[in-house]
Amino acid sequence: MDYRITFNQHLDAEFTHALKGRADAYFRDNGISRYGNRIMHLKSAAMLAMYILPFVGIVAGGFPVWLCMVMYAIMGVGLAGIGMSVMHDANHYAYSDNPEVNRIMGMMIFILGADAYNWKIKHNKLHHVYTNIYGSDEDINSRAILRFAYAAPLRRYHRYQHIYGWFLYALMSISMVVGDVRKRKEYRERGVTNISQHIFDRSMRWLILSKILYFGIIFGFPLLFSPLTWYQVVLGFLLMHLVSGVIMSLIFQMAHVVDGPEQTLPDAERHVERSMVLHQLRSAADFSKSNRLITWYVGGLNYQVEHHLFPRVCHVHYPALSAIVEATTREFGMPYYVYNTFGEAFRSHYRTLKRLGREKIRNSF
Numbered sequence: 001m002d003y004r005i006t007f008n009q010h011l012d013a014e015f016t017h018a019l020k021g022r023a024d025a026y027f028r029d030n031g032i033s034r035y036g037n038r039i040m041h042l043k044s045a046a047m048l049a050m051y052i053l054p055f056v057g058i059v060a061g062g063f064p065v066w067l068c069m070v071m072y073a074i075m076g077v078g079l080a081g082i083g084m085s086v087m088h089d090a091n092h093y094a095y096s097d098n099p100e101v102n103r104i105m106g107m108m109i110f111i112l113g114a115d116a117y118n119w120k121i122k123h124n125k126l127h128h129v130y131t132n133i134y135g136s137d138e139d140i141n142s143r144a145i146l147r148f149a150y151a152a153p154l155r156r157y158h159r160y161q162h163i164y165g166w167f168l169y170a171l172m173s174i175s176m177v178v179g180d181v182r183k184r185k186e187y188r189e190r191g192v193t194n195i196s197q198h199i200f201d202r203s204m205r206w207l208i209l210s211k212i213l214y215f216g217i218i219f220g221f222p223l224l225f226s227p228l229t230w231y232q233v234v235l236g237f238l239l240m241h242l243v244s245g246v247i248m249s250l251i252f253q254m255a256h257v258v259d260g261p262e263q264t265l266p267d268a269e270r271h272v273e274r275s276m277v278l279h280q281l282r283s284a285a286d287f288s289k290s291n292r293l294i295t296w297y298v299g300g301l302n303y304q305v306e307h308h309l310f311p312r313v314c315h316v317h318y319p320a321l322s323a324i325v326e327a328t329t330r331e332f333g334m335p336y337y338v339y340n341t342f343g344e345a346f347r348s349h350y351r352t353l354k355r356l357g358r359e360k361i362r363n364s365f
Contacts, residue, residue, distance in 0.1 A: 003126060003136040003192065005266045012275040015332040019277070022324045023310065027317075036095050036314045043296065044086045044105070050078030051111075055218075058236070061226040068228060072236035076243025079112050079173065083248060085299030085315070087112070091120055094314045113177035113214045113241075115207055121187055128311055131283040132256055132263045133272075139252065140263065144168055147356050148257055151265055154360050162354035169249035170242040177214075177241065180207060250346075255304035257356075258348040260285050260337035280308040281329065285337035287345035289322060294342060305336065 027034055054071035057063060063071070089095040090105035109116045122138050130136035134149035142152045146165055184207060187193050188200060195203075222233045255261075262282045266272050272279060284304040288294045294302055300315025301307065306322050307315065329336040339345035 003130065003190070004270060005130055005133060005136055006271045007276045007279060008271075008273050009275055011273075012278050012334075015328070015334060016275065016277045018332070019309070019325065019328045022328060023313075023321060026320060026324060032317075033097065034094070034313045034317065035097050036089065037316060040089070040095070040314055040316050047078055047081040047085055048108075051075050051082055052078075054078070055221075058228070059221045059225045065228065065232055068226075068232070069236055069239060072240045073243050076173075076240040077247070079240060080244040080247040081297055081299075082108055083112060083114075083244070084251065084301055085297070087116075087119075088299055088301075089314055091116060092124065092311045094312045110210045110214065112173075112244075113211075113218070114173075115176075115180040115184070115210070117203060117207070118176075118180050118183050118187070121192055122183075124311075125192070128308060129276075131280060131308065132261060134263060134265065139256065144171075148253075149263055150356065150359060151263065154357075158357035161357045162350055165353055166246070169253075170245040172249040173241040173245035174238070175245075180211070250349075251298050251301050253353075254287055254339075254342075254345040254349045255284055255301060257352050258285055258337075258339070258345060259352060260335075260348075277309065278334065281305065281335050284308050285339060285345070286322070287339035288342045289319070289338065290340070291342065295319065305338075 054074045058068050058071050086095070087106055087109045090102045090108070093099070093102050095102050095105050106116050109119060127137050127139050132140055134140060134151040140148040142148065145155075145157055146161055146168055147154065147158045181204070184204060193200070218237060219233055222228050222236070223230060226233075228236070261284055264272055264274075264279065264283070274282075284307075286303050286305050288302045291302075295318075300318040303315070303318035303322055306313075306318040306325055309325065310318075310321060313321065326336055326338075328334075339348060
């Protein structure tokens with residue numbers, strides 16, 4: 001399947017110019033950087049501590065099994081936090097104006113057991129460019145027995161996905177950890193990557209080595225230094241990834257698979273007759289913008305519209321940019337989807353998931 005699609009970049013030029021100009025003026029007039037600041041650095045330390053300190057406690061031993069399981073669950077919260085708040089910005093080159101800092105912080109994904117290279121392809125290249133387009137955006141492609149796109153084949157069992165889907169969401173984090181090698185080869189075979197064979201082979205060796213190190217530490221250290229049995233360590237590992245999987249899946253789905261954002265299909269020539277900026281506005285939704293705790297923890301991913309419009313701006317600036325986006329879209333009559341609370345967005349995703357299990361087609365062309 002050809003994932004490549006073209007857009008009409010000549011459309012909406014006045015709106016695009018006004019929005020970019022106002023965003024640039026905000027940073028220029030206030031004398032602030034588009035990248036991370038002290039708040040971002042403190043958050044990074046907090047997220048890393050939430051992931052690493054419980055693991056140190058588990059390895060150090062002396063705690064009852066039930067408390068070790070609680071610490072594994074806390075690690076899952078920290079894992080999701082690093083993924084959404086630290087690694088995410090860095091791999092968008094938004095954490096720092098120093099490319100080396102972005103590279104190092106982006107590599108935090110390796111301590112979570114996943115792969116930065118695959119993530120950049122899946123997220124930066126496929127999701128951010130072809131948002132909500134079935135066959136190109138892997139985030140809405142069908143997975144296992146879940147149907148996220150109206151253009152995808154509809155099966156009888158999908159009728160119940162609004163019930164069983166939550167259990168499968170928990171597997172997101174684990175699937176990234178165990179599926180990276182296969183996914184790297186798949187991207188190569190599909191032509192999504194065009195690096196030389198030499199560089200590809202070298203990157204595969206690094207990927208395999210990183211997996212060996214990850215599993216060696218996450219399983220080996222507790223087995224060697226703590227009183228936990230092998231099955232208790234496996235249970236804790238699964239608990240950690242199930243917690244992080246539920247959190248990350250839900251946050252991403254509530255930004256795109258809800259009422260409002262469209263699922264666009266290209267024409268026969270793989271073309272979409274709209275500008276990229278309008279496509280992003282029509283494909284994402286914000287939620288819980290007034291909830292500071294959610295905004296802090298999810299790395300501004302509840303400001304999904306702003307993130308898709310300004311992916312190379314650190315998420316600590318999204319609340320300020322949101323006011324600019326809202327005013328500019330209202331002035332030019334552009335769409336801007338917002339759910340005021342987490343509960344509203346959650347219920348909308350539930351309704352959409354249920355509808356996707358019953359309706360054959362509901363697309364925008």
